[in-house]
Structures are given as structure tokens and as C-alpha cells.
Amino acid sequence: MLSLFGLDRLFRLIIRKLMYLWVRVQVLPHDLKLLGIDPDKPICYVLQNRLLSNVLVLDTETRRLGLPRPMRSMRQHGLRERYSLLFLTREQRNPLARPPHAHSPRLVSLVDAVHADPTLDVQLVPVTILWGRSPEKESSWLKVLFADSWATPTALKQLITILLHGRQTMLKINPPLSLRQLSSETESSERTLRKVSRVLRVHFRRQRSAAIGPDMSHRRTLLDEIMRSEPVEAAIAREVMERGVSREVAESRARLYGNEIASDYSYPVIRFLEIFLTWLWTRLYNGVTVHNMEVIEKHATDHEIIYVPCHRSHIDYLLLSYVIFTRGYMTPHIAAGANLNMPVVGGLLRRGGAFFLRRTFKDNFLYGAVFNEYLHQMLSRGFPIEYFVEGGRSRTGRLLSSKLGMINMTLRSYLRDHNRPLVFIPAYIGYEKLMEGGTYIGELQGKPKEKENLFSLAMSVRKLQKVFGKVHLSFGEPIYLNDVLDAGMPGWRGDAGAAERPEFTATSLALGSRISTGINASAVVNPINLLSLVLLSTPKHAIDEDQLAEQLELNKALLAAVPYSALVQVTDLDGHAMIAYGEELKILQRRKHPLGDLLYLHEEEGVLMTYFRNNTLHLFVLPSLLAVLLLQRGSATREQALHMVRSVYPFLKSELFLIWSDDQLPDVVDAYLEAMAGLGLLGIDGERYVRPGSSSEAYARLHILSRALRQTLVRYHMTITVLNQRGSGRLTQQQLEELCHLLAQRLSFVREFSAPEFFDKTLFRGFLDTLKGLGFLCTTDDGHLVFDERLSALADEALEVLPSGIRQAIQQVTLITDEEVAAALLAMEQAAAKRKGKGG
Structure with a gap:
């Protein structure tokens, strides 16, 4: 009746206006071009639940984004549907009515139309709407009732959910599914319907799991399961036998270790940190740029993810979790050093998803058993994990060699239970200024490492007035653990004792090396990296302004001519813009001169800049080595240059985690020689590459390039x-x-x-x-x-x-x-x- 008089539109308009007085919606993805929606084909949005609030949010946001609206009709291509929207499930008001998972009448009609017309295709666009992202937890009956959970909510429950979580609403539009591809000419419409419904149900379940995470047991329940596990029971028995203590003491000790280790994830704390960090980033930085986010989007729904970023600063913990959460995915549980388990701060980190581990526990088998079992439980339940393979923060700006402890424990857990494929995702984090820079230099000069404490944390608040440039986060090429194990330990799937095989250690080493190489292969070259590379290669860290701009452009041209990897990102600023940026951050100093201004670094700033040079030094290793060779010899054939590179390359590869294999070196050396010749750094005389004259500008540029190494x-x-x-x-x-x-x-x-x-x-x-x-x-x-x-x-x-x-x-x-x-x-x-x- 409402529809007959057009009152349904008025009703929806009133409800929409009232609801949006309170509701705030985050729409993902940020770049709608990634969806790949074809505007020439019919579009039908798919929602999991039949709820008016979800319909109104979807209709409002699609109108704002300029996308086809769900409330418009589907009248093209012979279709006669009133709306471009269907639901997988709907509220069960009448227990005698059809089951909530029966096929949607509109889906039935669309499948029949596709079967009837071989030229017709319909794009089904799944849309996930989450009212808050608090995972279900046994300890809170309120959250179980009103969190956006897995069950189809009632109207009353949905109203209360909107009131509680409406300001943290997330709408994620997913790439379309082709109804034509899901159909088969030989299949009946009924079979196609079952297939499509199954695909959509799995899709929604995975999307919700990626954003909210698995259902969370109470921390005490999880610890009870750990205590009852076979490995921990065996360790307790060993503790009784070898330490001469009672079983009650051993069990109490094991539970104490579990409480020391386990996180206590709290959605309100995550929300508080999101608000606080949004404020902090705007206070500290000029922005946070994220690259290659599609790597996460591709794997979050059907893989167990382990994030393995480089470790440059304490900010790393917060930055990665913040980016992942604000992009619509569950924050990872982070392996944090026990030194961070300080009063107040430790509790906050623990509720933000951190779990703590001691620096070493090889002599404490009971602690090791509890920690291994805790990690295994988290992995097997599907929680994303984050840890730093370097083991600690780099004080030099270079990647540190991988510590294999966490990698070994991950491998053992996966060999024990590998129902869900596991992927490591390297992540490069690049800063333009570091809060800890002065501390790092002091430690390298021999000062004892400062212990983290509340006083030092409070003192760091003074730095909130400073400008630290931009932060860059780039996700690298995913590393699939199945592929690593297949290459290093053939037959591992059917081998119950695979973790004890002699190839295990070599496989772990290879994985650690691949992670480090993957981090470096996703580097972001910011203006400070390039400025430091040039200025630290000049006498007294000073250079003419025009010469500096030209050298910066030259280094960018080298990166473009011979790309290190497809994932490396390079600043789009030109030479003079980079200089202005360095001055804005108060890194560069200017001295006026009638013959041209000079740019220089203060001595203390010069020492700090070595950190940022080292972040991306691996990208310039080979051209710098070739420059050294040509400057010393005057000329060289391609074979002589390759021989020199081969003699040093194994050490450079090990120290800087370079990507090229020995077989790739000839082609890479050829590419760099040609690029350097093309940029005027080298001349060509027959089969020999020749350095430029010592009084030329090209010689000066080649000399600066050589000093990087x-x-x-x-x-x-x-x-x-x-x-x-x-x-x-x-x-x-x-x-x-x-x-x-x-x-x-x-x-x-x-x-x-x-x-x-x-x-x-x-x-x-x-x-x-x-x-x-x-x-x-x-x-x-x-x-x-x-x-x-x-x-x-x-x-x-x-x-x-x-x-x-x-x-x-x-x-x-x-x-x-x-x-x-x-x-x-x-x-x-x-x-x-x-x-x-x-x-x-």
C-alpha cells in the first residue's frame, strides 16, 4: 500500500535523514577503479541480510560515489526487476515461513534470464556492511547481543547495534562476480542457484572474518586450552621430573607464563588507539602513504597472514596496525619484546593485540612449550600475526639478518596443522626523520642501550611539536609457505616428523632470506634517502645547489632506467623540489654565495643522515660498484666489469639482501653499463667502457656515485x-x-x-x-x-x-x-x- 501511493520513498527518506544524523560510514576501497565494474553490463548489488538500514546506507553511499544505485530498476537487456539489489538471507519473522537461506526470488529470476539468453551477463556486486567491528567474545553478553556478528540480526537488535556502533560503520564494495561465468550451459537453473548462493555465502563469511576476525574465546578459556594441549602437558611432566617440583607448582608456573604471554584483545582499546593515532599522525607527520595495499586485499579472506615488516622504530607497531585497521581488515596480533611489557603501556599494548615474548628462552623448556602452543592456537584459529624477523630495531638503517626463532615456531606450527594456506607478507617502512635517531647514534658510538620506561616515553611527548616528514608503508611480494616447503622439504605434507628433518634448518634460513629480500624489494625512495645518498658522498657534506639538483635527478634516472623491482616506489619530486623539501624539514642548511648557493649538513645531522642513506643503499650498489671500478681503471670491457662485480657481489648480497641471483648478474651488469653510458656517465670506445675526463661534470657525477659504496x-x-x-x-x-x-x-x-x-x-x-x-x-x-x-x-x-x-x-x-x-x-x-x- 505504501508503494502504491509513493509513500515508501517518503518513508525511506525520513528514516535515512534520521539515521545519518548519527551514522558515519567508511567506504572501501578508496579507489573504486580497482573494482573493475563494467558500466555496460547490468549490475545487481548483493547484501547478506535483508535490513532497511543496510539498504539505506548502500543507496546513500552509491549515490555519493556516483555508482549505479541499488534502488533503481533493472529494465535493460530484457530484465524486468524493480530494484538492482538482492539479499542472501532475511529476518525470520514467522517460523512457518520459508527458511531464511532459501533462494532470493530476484536471484532466481536473474539466473533464469542468463540461462535463457546466452549473450546476457549480470554483475553481482557483493557489499559487506559492518556496524562496528568488535569480534564476538564469550566474556561479554552485551557484545554477543549487539556486536556486528555472524548471525542475522533482528530489527530490535539492529536498532541497538546502530545506536552503539553507528559511528563506526564500514561499507566495503567488492569486485563483481560474473553470473555468466558462474553459470554453465549444461547445468540446470537450480544447480546454478545453489552454486551462486554457496559462492556468495563463502564470500561474505571470508570478508567478515578478514574485517572482524574469528570469534574470540575469552582469554581464560584460551589459556585453559593451552594448558590441556599435549605439548604443554608433556612439558609440565618434564618440569616435575627434572626440576623436582610438584605438579601443582609446574601447572601454576605454566599458567603464569601463559598470562605473561597472551594478548587480551579489546575493541574499545583499538577504537581509542585509532582516534589517538589519527591525531598523532597529523601532529607528527605530513602524511602516511601506503603502497601495494592490493596484496592484503587479495589474501586477507582466504589465507592465514603473517606480516613481516622491517623494524626501524617503535612507531612501526602502531603504524602497521593502524593502516590495516583503517583499510577495513582485522589488526594483527603482534609479537612484542617483553621489555615493552611496562606498567600501563604494556596493558594498553596487550589490549591492542600485542603478545609478549622473552628475548631468549632456550633454557626454559616449559616457557617455550607454552609460547609455541599459544602461537599455534592463534595461527590455527585464523588470527593474522605480525612479527619482526630482525629481532630488534635497526640502529644503522640497514636490514638486520633474520633471527629464526619466530620463523622456526611458525614452520613447526604449520607442519603440525596446515588446513589453511599461510602467506608471509613483507612490509617496508620508511621514515624521513626518526624520533629515536639520536639514541641510535649514541648506541653505535658505544653508549649502553637505553631501557624502555615510562619516563623516557613521557619525555618523548616533547617531540610532538616537531615535524617528521612523511611515513611510507609498502607491502611486498607475498611468500607462500606451501611453495617454500615444497622447494625445501619435498613430501612434507605426508610426513608427521617433517619438523625434525635435516632440511628444516636450511628451509628456515631460506625463508628468512626471502623475507629480508622481499622487504628491500618493496622499498620506497623518498627525498631524504636521495639527499642523504648524495650529500654523504661529497667532501664535508656540502655541494653547490645546482650540482645537487642534477645529481638527485641522475639517481632518479638510474632507478628508472634499471628498475630494481616492480614494487619499488620513487618520489615524484624533481631535484630542486627535493632540496626545498629537505630545507622544510630543517635537514639541509643553506649558505648564500655570489657564485651560487651551497647546501650542506651540520656534522650531527650528517651522522643521522647515514641512517636514511642505508635504507635504500641496496638500490644503488651495482652502479656505485661499477663507478668505483671505472674510476680506478679508467676503462674496462664488459667481461672485466662483470668479473669485478662477481668477486664482491656475494658479500654485498648477504649484507644488503639483494634480489639478483648469480645467473642474473650478466644481464643486470649489462643494463647498468648501458644506462650509465646513456646518462653520460661513461663513454664507449669499441668494446670498452671509458670514464669521462677528470675535469668534466660527468666525472664529478660519477665520482659522487662511486662514494656511496x-x-x-x-x-x-x-x-x-x-x-x-x-x-x-x-x-x-x-x-x-x-x-x-x-x-x-x-x-x-x-x-x-x-x-x-x-x-x-x-x-x-x-x-x-x-x-x-x-x-x-x-x-x-x-x-x-x-x-x-x-x-x-x-x-x-x-x-x-x-x-x-x-x-x-x-x-x-x-x-x-x-x-x-x-x-x-x-x-x-x-x-x-x-x-x-x-x-x-
Whole structure:
């Protein structure tokens, strides 16, 4: 009757106006072009539930976005439908009425029309509408009743849900499903209907799970299940037997560990953090840019996701969860160090999804069993997980080698239960200024690491007035665990003892390397990365303004000519715009001069800028190495250049997680040589590449490019020189690391390598590990390093690419007597013991 007099439209208009006085809707995706809707084909929206509120929200938002509206008729292509909308389920008002999951009459009509007309196709566009995103939880009857859950709500429940969650409404429009593709000429209409309904039900379930997450058990219930699990029961029995305690004590200890570890996810806390972080980002940063979000959208509904970002700052925890939540997906549960489990802050992080782990627990098998079981329960229930494979924040801006603890536990859990495919998604996080920058430099210079505490956190509030530029988050190429296991452990699916196979360790190492390589392959090159790369390659970190702009443009041109990977993003600012941006962030200083302004870095700022250079140094490694070679030799054939690259590449690949295999090097070297020649950095004389004249601008540009890698090559050569001078079997690796650290400090002072990361022990350790992996070094039973003449040959090759002045400085600084070496090492041991004593 309402429809007859047109009152239905008036009724909907009034309800819509009243509802939108309160309701606020977030529409996803932000870029509607990603949906791929064909405007020339009929469109029918699909909602899961028949609710007026959902219809009004969909109709309002599609009108605002300029999309076809659901309340319009479908009168084209022979269709005679009143609305462009259908429902999978509807409220069950009458228990004698048809079941709520019976086929929609409109869907029946559309399927019949498609079967009748072979040229007709209808786009079914599923739309997910969530009134708040609080997962169901056993502990709260109110949430179970009024959270947007899996059940079809009653009208009363929906009204209360709108009142409670209307300001956090999310509407997600999904890519269309082709009714033609879902149909088959040989199938009956009834069979097609069942197939379409099944596909849509699965789709809605997965979309809701990706946004809300699985139903959440009460924390106490989850811990009870962990305590009853077979691995934890076995660990408790072992604790009783080996520690000589009663079973009650062992169980109490295990439960204490569980409470120490487990998160306590709270949707109100997530909402509070969303509001707070929205304010914080606008206060601290000029914006947060997100790249390759489609990687998440592709996998969130049907894969167990493990996010594996690089770790640059404490902001990383908050940033990734914030981006994922505001893009319509459930925040991951984050593995956080126990050092962050501070009063107040620890509780807030725990309710935001953090679970805590100790730095090491290899000697505490009971704690290990509880933690492993907790992680397994989270993975098997379908919760997204996030952890940092580096184990800690990078103090140098380079990726750290993967720590395999969390990777090993993930592999063991998956081998135990792999019902749902698991994917690792690397994530690159790039900053333009760091809140912790000064602290990092102090630690590299030898100051003890600052322990996180409430006072230091409160003091950081002073920095809220500062501008920290933009933050860049880029998701990398997904790594499918099934593929990794198939390659490294064939037959793992049918092997109950696969986790104990000898290939397990190699597979874990390979996975860790792939994750690190994937992070670097999704790098975002911001203006500060490029400014730091150029300025730190100039004497006294100063350069003419026009020359700086030209060098910045040159580096961008190199990245465009030989793309490192399809996922790398590069700033679209030109050279002069980058300079202006650096001045805006108060990183660059300007000195006026009649012959042209000079741009420079203060000494302290120069040290901090090494961090940002190192973020993207891997993108310039090969052209910088080729520049070094050509500057030293004057000219080289393609074969000579390739030979030089091959001699150094294994160490660079290990340190910087480069993507190219040995088989790819010839093509990559050719591409860089051609690009450098095309940009005027090199000349071509027959089959030889020739450096430009020493008085030319091209020579100056090539020289600046070469210096990006100089410190790395110096560090390699110095390590090998010290080994050769001391002799085989004379030093342990720890002694050599300490000695190289001391010598690098001296060389840094006399040769202007004013960057603490130049003498970072971690880099020496990584280089030595690579030497051992390649067979140049071996370790005796008593821990001493032994080698043969091949190491000397390697030293001679490395020596060729260094300028004579630096070669001489290395020789001088490494010529020390055995007595001086012994005294230096003793002093280092005493200092370390003293620091340890204070820490205890």
C-alpha cells in the first residue's frame, strides 16, 4: 500500500535523514577503479541480510560515489526487476515461513534470464556492511547481543547495534562476480542457484572474518586450552621430573607464563588507539602513504597472514596496525619484546593485540612449550600475526639478518596443522626523520642501550611539536609457505616428523632470506634517502645547489632506467623540489654565495643522515660498484666489469639482501653499463667502457656515485687485511670483530668516515659469516679462524678498486704489533665485563 501511493520513498527518506544524523560510514576501497565494474553490463548489488538500514546506507553511499544505485530498476537487456539489489538471507519473522537461506526470488529470476539468453551477463556486486567491528567474545553478553556478528540480526537488535556502533560503520564494495561465468550451459537453473548462493555465502563469511576476525574465546578459556594441549602437558611432566617440583607448582608456573604471554584483545582499546593515532599522525607527520595495499586485499579472506615488516622504530607497531585497521581488515596480533611489557603501556599494548615474548628462552623448556602452543592456537584459529624477523630495531638503517626463532615456531606450527594456506607478507617502512635517531647514534658510538620506561616515553611527548616528514608503508611480494616447503622439504605434507628433518634448518634460513629480500624489494625512495645518498658522498657534506639538483635527478634516472623491482616506489619530486623539501624539514642548511648557493649538513645531522642513506643503499650498489671500478681503471670491457662485480657481489648480497641471483648478474651488469653510458656517465670506445675526463661534470657525477659504496668496500678490505697480517689460526671471530671495530674507529677519525655504522660490529660479523659460508674461512674446535692463500687473492682483488690514499691508510692503521693487539683486546674484555656488571 505504501508503494502504491509513493509513500515508501517518503518513508525511506525520513528514516535515512534520521539515521545519518548519527551514522558515519567508511567506504572501501578508496579507489573504486580497482573494482573493475563494467558500466555496460547490468549490475545487481548483493547484501547478506535483508535490513532497511543496510539498504539505506548502500543507496546513500552509491549515490555519493556516483555508482549505479541499488534502488533503481533493472529494465535493460530484457530484465524486468524493480530494484538492482538482492539479499542472501532475511529476518525470520514467522517460523512457518520459508527458511531464511532459501533462494532470493530476484536471484532466481536473474539466473533464469542468463540461462535463457546466452549473450546476457549480470554483475553481482557483493557489499559487506559492518556496524562496528568488535569480534564476538564469550566474556561479554552485551557484545554477543549487539556486536556486528555472524548471525542475522533482528530489527530490535539492529536498532541497538546502530545506536552503539553507528559511528563506526564500514561499507566495503567488492569486485563483481560474473553470473555468466558462474553459470554453465549444461547445468540446470537450480544447480546454478545453489552454486551462486554457496559462492556468495563463502564470500561474505571470508570478508567478515578478514574485517572482524574469528570469534574470540575469552582469554581464560584460551589459556585453559593451552594448558590441556599435549605439548604443554608433556612439558609440565618434564618440569616435575627434572626440576623436582610438584605438579601443582609446574601447572601454576605454566599458567603464569601463559598470562605473561597472551594478548587480551579489546575493541574499545583499538577504537581509542585509532582516534589517538589519527591525531598523532597529523601532529607528527605530513602524511602516511601506503603502497601495494592490493596484496592484503587479495589474501586477507582466504589465507592465514603473517606480516613481516622491517623494524626501524617503535612507531612501526602502531603504524602497521593502524593502516590495516583503517583499510577495513582485522589488526594483527603482534609479537612484542617483553621489555615493552611496562606498567600501563604494556596493558594498553596487550589490549591492542600485542603478545609478549622473552628475548631468549632456550633454557626454559616449559616457557617455550607454552609460547609455541599459544602461537599455534592463534595461527590455527585464523588470527593474522605480525612479527619482526630482525629481532630488534635497526640502529644503522640497514636490514638486520633474520633471527629464526619466530620463523622456526611458525614452520613447526604449520607442519603440525596446515588446513589453511599461510602467506608471509613483507612490509617496508620508511621514515624521513626518526624520533629515536639520536639514541641510535649514541648506541653505535658505544653508549649502553637505553631501557624502555615510562619516563623516557613521557619525555618523548616533547617531540610532538616537531615535524617528521612523511611515513611510507609498502607491502611486498607475498611468500607462500606451501611453495617454500615444497622447494625445501619435498613430501612434507605426508610426513608427521617433517619438523625434525635435516632440511628444516636450511628451509628456515631460506625463508628468512626471502623475507629480508622481499622487504628491500618493496622499498620506497623518498627525498631524504636521495639527499642523504648524495650529500654523504661529497667532501664535508656540502655541494653547490645546482650540482645537487642534477645529481638527485641522475639517481632518479638510474632507478628508472634499471628498475630494481616492480614494487619499488620513487618520489615524484624533481631535484630542486627535493632540496626545498629537505630545507622544510630543517635537514639541509643553506649558505648564500655570489657564485651560487651551497647546501650542506651540520656534522650531527650528517651522522643521522647515514641512517636514511642505508635504507635504500641496496638500490644503488651495482652502479656505485661499477663507478668505483671505472674510476680506478679508467676503462674496462664488459667481461672485466662483470668479473669485478662477481668477486664482491656475494658479500654485498648477504649484507644488503639483494634480489639478483648469480645467473642474473650478466644481464643486470649489462643494463647498468648501458644506462650509465646513456646518462653520460661513461663513454664507449669499441668494446670498452671509458670514464669521462677528470675535469668534466660527468666525472664529478660519477665520482659522487662511486662514494656511496666506498665505506663498505673499505670495511671488507680492512677485515681481510687484518686476517692476513695476523695469520691463520691466530684470532677467534669475536677477537677479530673487536679488533676490526677498534681499527675502523681509528680509520674513521683520520679519513672522515664520520659514521658510527662504519665500525658497527654487526657488519663485521655478517661479513665474516659470509666468508665462512663461501669457504674462505673455517673455525677450529677451539674457535680460531683458519684460511689459505685464497683469502690473500680475494684481498688483492678488493684492493684494486680502492683509491691509493685509502689503501695506504688501511695499511698504516692495521700495522700494529701483537702486543698492541693483546692489550686492545684485553681492554675491550674488561670494558665489556664492567658494563655487564653494572647491568646485573
